[in-house]
Amino acid sequence: MQGLTEREFREIRELAYRSFGLDLRPGKEALVNARLARRMQELGLGSLSEYVEAVKADRTGEELERLINALTTNHTGFLREPQHFALLREAVLPPLARRGTIRIWSAGCSTGEEPYTILFTAADVLGAERIGTLQLLATDISTRVLEKAQAGIYAKERLEGLPPGWAQRYFQRGEGRWEGSVRVKPEWRARVEFRRLNLMEDFSFLPRFQVIFCRNVMIYFDKPTQERLVGRFTDRLEAGGWFLIGHSEGLMGIRHGLDYVRPAVYRKPAGAGAAGRRGA
Numbered sequence: 634m635q636g637l638t639e640r641e642f643r644e645i646r647e648l649a650y651r652s653f654g655l656d657l658r659p660g661k662e663a664l665v666n667a668r669l670a671r672r673m674q675e676l677g678l679g680s681l682s683e684y685v686e687a688v689k690a691d692r693t694g695e696e697l698e699r700l701i702n703a704l705t706t707n708h709t710g711f712l713r714e715p716q717h718f719a720l721l722r723e724a725v726l727p728p729l730a731r732r733g734t735i736r737i738w739s740a741g742c743s744t745g746e747e748p749y750t751i752l753f754t755a756a757d758v759l760g761a762e763r764i765g766t767l768q769l770l771a772t773d774i775s776t777r778v779l780e781k782a783q784a785g786i787y788a789k790e791r792l793e794g795l796p797p798g799w800a801q802r803y804f805q806r807g808e809g810r811w812e813g814s815v816r817v818k819p820e821w822r823a824r825v826e827f828r829r830l831n832l833m834e835d836f837s838f839l840p841r842f843q844v845i846f847c848r849n850v851m852i853y854f855d856k857p858t859q860e861r862l863v864g865r866f867t868d869r870l871e872a873g874g875w876f877l878i879g880h881s882e883g884l885m886g887i888r889h890g891l892d893y894v895r896p897a898v899y900r901k902p903a904g905a906g907a908a909g910r911r912g913a
């Protein structure tokens with residue numbers, strides 16, 4: 634495939650922004666080229682403009698799905714940014730454990746390592762008899778990563794550095810052709826509700842959560858998109874609920890109604906109703 638023209642890049646940029654909020658800044662041309670080249674070859678298309686037309690013309694939405702799968706960045710890992718899980722274990726879950734249902738949402742869950750880490754941390758705190766009080770929703774826009782998350786199969790090296798006992802308690806070891814892989818045990822996989830959800834679309838039908846993780850997702854969105862999204866997340870948080878973002882992110886420069894607790898940790902003010910807005 635030839636290099637992208639400015640117009641082709643603009644077209645793909647507009648389509649990605651409109652469909653899933655992705656803010657492809659200039660400088661990402663090579664990445665777009667690399668990620669779409671194979672699909673264009675399969676379709677026998679010679680230019681990106683033709684590809685954009687093919688995506689728009691496909692009423693089934695399958696081509697857009699492939700585009701999303703190709704352009705989203707899905708890097709993740711078990712116990713990534715461990716401070717959040719220490720917070721969950723020490724400050725967030727103990728008071729919630731004394732109440733009824735605990736609802737946690739992993740928004741932008743990628744291949745599942747984040748929600749499974751939430752689950753195993755909660756199981757440590759709540760114990761086997763009360764883990765049933767946890768309702769854990771994990772969503773992503775990419776069907777490709779959701780399939781992997783639901784399968785729960787990982788290279789065994791990915792478990793390095795996890796707390797002692799987790800590998801045995803929560804994973805089965807692969808044998809034969811699965812040698813070198815581990816799989817989350819079915820009874821634990823069943824405790825996560827994986828669902829496709831585009832964060833650019835309405836999610837006001839979801840219940841209110843005590844904790845929302847949206848880590849390393851909003852970095853791909855521009856400030857106006859982030860501001861709208863944080864307002865909608867705030868609306869889906871219970872008063873006093875926790876909002877966790879990636880440590881390389883921040884809510885600087887966007888208006889929101891959350892209290893800053895520490896880097897990458899925010900709370901909806903206790904007693905707050907629907908999403909209020911205030912200057913950051």
Ligand SMILES: C[S@@+](CC[C@H](N)C(=O)[O-])C[C@H]1O[C@@H](n2cnc3c(N)ncnc32)[C@H](O)[C@@H]1O
Nearest residue numbers: 653705707708709741743774775831832848849
């Ligand atoms: C870098 S991963 C972060 C995974 C995990 N939260 C973590 O911090 O390790 C970002 C995820 O956000 C998802 N994503 C990007 N745009 C999205 C959108 N508009 N709606 C829902 N998910 C989106 C991507 O598919 C990807 O799996």
